[in-house]
Amino acid sequence: MGKSGYAQRDLIKFNFANLDLKGLDFFGNSPPAVFVGRFGYPKVNVGVLSPTQKEESSYLMDNPKEWAKQGLKDQDILKLRAQLVNARFQSSVKNFDSRLLDLSQEVGMAHKPVDMEISLKNKPKNLLKMENVAKPLSNNANVKNIKLTENPKIKTVVDKTVSDGDMKSVEGLYKLYNKGMDENFLSKILSIGLLGKQKNRRLVPTRWSITATDDTLGKELLKDIRFYQEADYQVYFSGYLGNFYMIMFFPDIWGFELFEMEVPLKTNPWSKTGNFYGTDYEDYFGKKGYVEETAGGYYACRIGILEKLSELRKQGAVLVFRFITNEDKFPLGVWVCREATRISLRNKVPLDFEDKESLMNYVRAKIMKDFRVDANELFKVSKLMHRNSKQKRLASYI
Known part of the structure; x- marks a missing residue:
């Protein structure tokens, strides 16, 4: 639950200054971060998140554990999130035959910021959206093209787990958790359709994948406890x-x-x-x-x-x-x-x-x-x- 001050609304709107974006094309570095929406399911919006220029602090824009470690205040976190453009496209939750989706999955697997060039179809809407489950999301824009300008840095254990089409999603989540991957990363690769038996893989809205990850890990820990x-x-x-x-x-x-x-x-x-x-x-x-x-x-x-x-x-x-x-x-x-x-x-x-x-x-x-x-x-x-x-x-x- 959240405070009753915003409990009656699923969405809060909070405006910041306009992004410094001269045109519709920019070179940025994703934290790395992806977002899968839930509206219109089973056809959903998939977004790659990136600032509009290469930022040294990019890694901090999608990193709740680090926010807590540094003791960041709410305004600090909102300002970080407000720098991200959600460059999005539509996808079926089951049909993975899309170059942009393949690229989004590569970004989702990375453990360090990924340099990329992004071309948008429209100017991002100057809007920061907040809710009780997912992290604040900003600046939605429809994407024309995304090009990675470097190979994403992916840990071997992640690559092997994702490549195993016979491993159940529960097993994959817990394996990576025990290798030190946090819930933010795990819910991300679950949402982008990278875990589970190959025939069962699908996109999972980020809002749902967050709770599913916490619940799954908890149940696995309980088996020993x-x-x-x-x-x-x-x-x-x-x-x-x-x-x-x-x-x-x-x-x-x-x-x-x-x-x-x-x-x-x-x-x-x-x-x-x-x-x-x-x-x-x-x-x-x-x-x-x-x-x-x-x-x-x-x-x-x-x-x-x-x-x-x-x-x-x-x-x-x-x-x-x-x-x-x-x-x-x-x-x-x-x-x-x-x-x-x-x-x-x-x-x-x-x-x-x-x-x-x-x-x-x-x-x-x-x-x-x-x-x-x-x-x-x-x-x-x-x-x-x-x-x-x-x-x-x-x-x-x-």
């Missing part, structure tokens, strides 16, 4: 770009529950029951169906949690409260949830507690002081806390 010993009573807390995460670990079998709320509190537009929060839950066996109230933020938060448990070689019941403050001014994409969760979990010395009650007392005091939120209202409706109170242990499931 379910066999680890139980975690300790621990609390992690921090945030990024106005999104703060209170993360509670309880010694128990795997379970995950996320509550999201805007502070100061107001009715949550995604809540099915008119509450101030949206919430979703999964038990030891995983999420059944798609989340109802917390959308892609659920999977983005969960992947960060599972990475931490994998690092600790522990499993546990994990309860998360997300507080969306007034510092969150623009919908920048679900990557904010993923990176804010990781930042919160980065503390190598978390708060440890002897028992559940002392942990809960700390959380009650902390979120009342910081956000004026009564934790008891969340604890009493938490499915995970209800399950936890029954003390159904790991031995019951194995």
